[in-house]
Amino acid sequence: MQSTTRRAVVLLSGGLDSATCLAIAKADGFQPHAISFRYGQRHQHELACAQRIARQLDAASHRIVEIDLAQFGGSALTDGAITVPKGSTADQIGGEIPVTYVPARNTVFLSLALAFAETIDAKAIYIGVNALDYSGYPDCRPAFIEAFERMANLATRSGVRDAEPLRIEAPLVELSKAQIIARGLELGVDYGETISCYDPLDGERPCGRCDACLLRARGFEQLGRADPAAGRSGLP
Amino acid sequence: MQSTTRRAVVLLSGGLDSATCLAIAKADGFQPHAISFRYGQRHQHELACAQRIARQLDAASHRIVEIDLAQFGGSALTDGAITVPKGSTADQIGGEIPVTYVPARNTVFLSLALAFAETIDAKAIYIGVNALDYSGYPDCRPAFIEAFERMANLATRSGVRDAEPLRIEAPLVELSKAQIIARGLELGVDYGETISCYDPLDGERPCGRCDACLLRARGFEQLGRADPAAGRSGLP
Numbered sequence: 275m276q277s278t279t280r281r282a283v284v285l286l287s288g289g290l291d292s293a294t295c296l297a298i299a300k301a302d303g304f305q306p307h308a309i310s311f312r313y314g315q316r317h318q319h320e321l322a323c324a325q326r327i328a329r330q331l332d333a334a335s336h337r338i339v340e341i342d343l344a345q346f347g348g349s350a351l352t353d354g355a356i357t358v359p360k361g362s363t364a365d366q367i368g369g370e371i372p373v374t375y376v377p378a379r380n381t382v383f384l385s386l387a388l389a390f391a392e393t394i395d396a397k398a399i400y401i402g403v404n405a406l407d408y409s410g411y412p413d414c415r416p417a418f419i420e421a422f423e424r425m426a427n428l429a430t431r432s433g434v435r436d437a438e439p440l441r442i443e444a445p446l447v448e449l450s451k452a453q454i455i456a457r458g459l460e461l462g463v464d465y466g467e468t469i470s471c472y473d474p475l476d477g478e479r480p481c482g483r484c485d486a487c488l489l490r491a492r493g494f495e496q497l498g499r500a501d502p503a504a505g506r507s508g509l510p
Numbered sequence: 511m512q513s514t515t516r517r518a519v520v521l522l523s524g525g526l527d528s529a530t531c532l533a534i535a536k537a538d539g540f541q542p543h544a545i546s547f548r549y550g551q552r553h554q555h556e557l558a559c560a561q562r563i564a565r566q567l568d569a570a571s572h573r574i575v576e577i578d579l580a581q582f583g584g585s586a587l588t589d590g591a592i593t594v595p596k597g598s599t600a601d602q603i604g605g606e607i608p609v610t611y612v613p614a615r616n617t618v619f620l621s622l623a624l625a626f627a628e629t630i631d632a633k634a635i636y637i638g639v640n641a642l643d644y645s646g647y648p649d650c651r652p653a654f655i656e657a658f659e660r661m662a663n664l665a666t667r668s669g670v671r672d673a674e675p676l677r678i679e680a681p682l683v684e685l686s687k688a689q690i691i692a693r694g695l696e697l698g699v700d701y702g703e704t705i706s707c708y709d710p711l712d713g714e715r716p717c718g719r720c721d722a723c724l725l726r727a728r729g730f731e732q733l734g735r736a737d738p739a740a741g742r743s744g745l746p
Contacts, residue, residue, distance in 0.1 A: 341577055341622075348629040371667050378625035381665045385621040386577075389614035393584040413665045421661035428654040429617045431607050 279305045281396040282443070283387045286310050286328060286336070288320030290468045290490060291402030291446055293327045294454050297461035298445045299400045300331065307394060308336040309387050313379070314344025314352045319469060319478045326467045339386055349376040351472060358473040360483040371410050372485065374472050380413035384422055384442065391440060392430045398441040399426075404454065405447050419444045451493030459499075466502035480504075515541045517632040518679070519623045522546050522564060522572070524556030526704045526726060527638035527682055529563045530690050533697035534681045535636045536567065543630060544572040545623050549615070550580025550588045555705060555714045562703045575622055585612040587708060594709040596719040607646050608721065610708050616649035620658055620678065627676060628666045634677040635662075640690065641683050655680045687729025695735075702738035716740075 282304035284296045299306040310324040321338060328336035344352035350373040351358075358374060380403065387399045403414040412418065423442040432440055446454050458465065470490045471480035480487050480503065494501040518540035520532045535542040546560040557574060564572035580588035586609040587594075594610060616639065623635045639650040648654065659678040668676055682690050694701065706726045707716035716723050716739065730737040 337581070339578075339581070342575075343625060345573070345575070346625045346629045375667065377628035377667070378621060378662075378665055381624055381662070382618075382621045385614060385618045388617055389579060389582045392613035393582045412667060415664065418661065418664040421657070421664050425654065425657035425661045426614075426617070428651065428657050429614055429649045431611065431613070431648060 280398075281305050281307060281334070281391075281394050282398040282400055283391045283394070283396045284308050284333070284400040285383055285387055285402065286324045286333075287402070288323030288327065288468060289402070289470045289486075290451075290458070290465055290493075291404055291454060292324075293331070293402075293463050293465070293468045294458035294461070295400045295402035295445060296327065296331050296333060297458055297463050299398070299443070301461055302398075302443075304398060304400075305334045306331075306400070307390070307396065308333040309383075309390055310336070310338045311383055311386070312338055312340050313376075313382075314342050316351055316354065316358075316472070317474050317477045319474060323467055323469045327463075330464050330467055331462075337390070341382060341386065343376055343379060343382065346377060350374045351376050358484050360473075360481065362485050362488060371412065374485070375411050378413070380411075380418070381422070384426075388426050388430065388440075392432060395432070396440070397438060398443050400443045400445070402446050403444050404449065404451075406450050414447075416444070416447050419447065450496070451489050452496035455493050455497055455499070464502070468503060516634075517541050517543060517570070517627075517630050518634040518636055519627045519630070519632045520544050520569070520636040521619055521623055521638065522560045522569075523638070524559030524563065524704060525638070525706045525722075526687075526694070526701055526729075527640055527690060528560075529567070529699050529701070529704045530694035530697070531636045531638035531681060532563065532567050532569060533694055533699050535634070535679070537697055538634075538679075540634060540636075541570045542567075542636070543626070543632065544569040545619075545626055546572070546574045547619055547622070548574055548576050549612075549618075550578050552587055552590065552594075552708070553710050553713045555710060559703055559705045563699075566700050566703055567698075573626070577618060577622065579612055579615060579618065582613060586610045587612050594720050596709075596717065598721050598724060607648065610721065611647050614649070616647075616654070617658070620662075624662050624666065624676075628668060631668070632676070633674060634679050636679045636681070638682050639680050640685065640687075642686050650683075652680070652683050655683065686732070687725050688732035691729050691733055691735065700738070704739060 350356035586592035
């Protein structure tokens, strides 16, 4: 495929981090192609958010890929029988791998993004993983991202033929939640369109008490900004 | 999960190589759990073969995972508009990446096998890639398998907690097709239940002229054995 446009694939979940990532891919000069997954997650409201964010940030394309990870089980995010923890303290978050971890999720998502990237000749895949204000998932660590990048360049046609290797970009990996939000606001992200909750009330309103809600609230608080999505919260 | 049974996940396509792999996983002392993919391949007859092989070789379980790789395009195996090459010479096979290459296919399949392996606490994933008598795909090379294994052990819960790393086993990687067949016959594989063709006639009978058929025929010929599936061939 001959083109002067440099394409990137951006993993877009509908959450705060991946929305910021999409804005950063654009700021880095890429034409961003967003990819989301219907993977058996508890709440599919995040996919509606992903669609709105893709439009708001003017993604060149947005596709939703179906891949049922719930069939393998083992996570509170895909199995209604496992309870999502609520009301963790700051010390508890990230301390050990929580039940919300979905086995091999980022590996599967990045692999499908890689298949897409190869067919559109994209030079980068953006993923909004974060190793500071995060839930303690193994597949959010910088060492994982580096190992995936190395593998990806051996796996594909581009790794054999092209001079330029594919990059896996994780621009949020060393940022705090407050820093991520600050960067996104600079780049025009409307966080009112994002949802971070693991277990939303009525499937749409953030619960305000799961680890994802707590990390998000702390980020806006540290920045001294109101969360534009907070009006939708289930909290009084 | 506490158990003295050591489990392995085996990628099972319905072809000759992966059937042999399943038999080898058993011979290595693993309880084999087979995984196949309905990925938008031209002919789904191979999935019927995979089911029969799983039964014949007494796999502990067999699951077929749906993942539409055809949506990304870029391969003769998933796009009816791209012609499967026929009548290659031995020199042509493996010389460059052919149109039958499916972008990132083995990466996607191994990633889903990894998700499955993590939930059943499997210690190995078996994949029947082969770097000698093969079609020249980048994701069949030993360097790719090693890089995937390294990445997999950083990606998952087991890589953080367990002493024993997950192994990606590619026992056929250095074998010729004839050696693979000889090993499988020793282990009781019924190759009459396998299909290797990229483009079967009526969706079921091997064409006898694609690279996969030619490599298979050469293997049986070098071994001086008749292919038990040959009676089904479309050739006169």
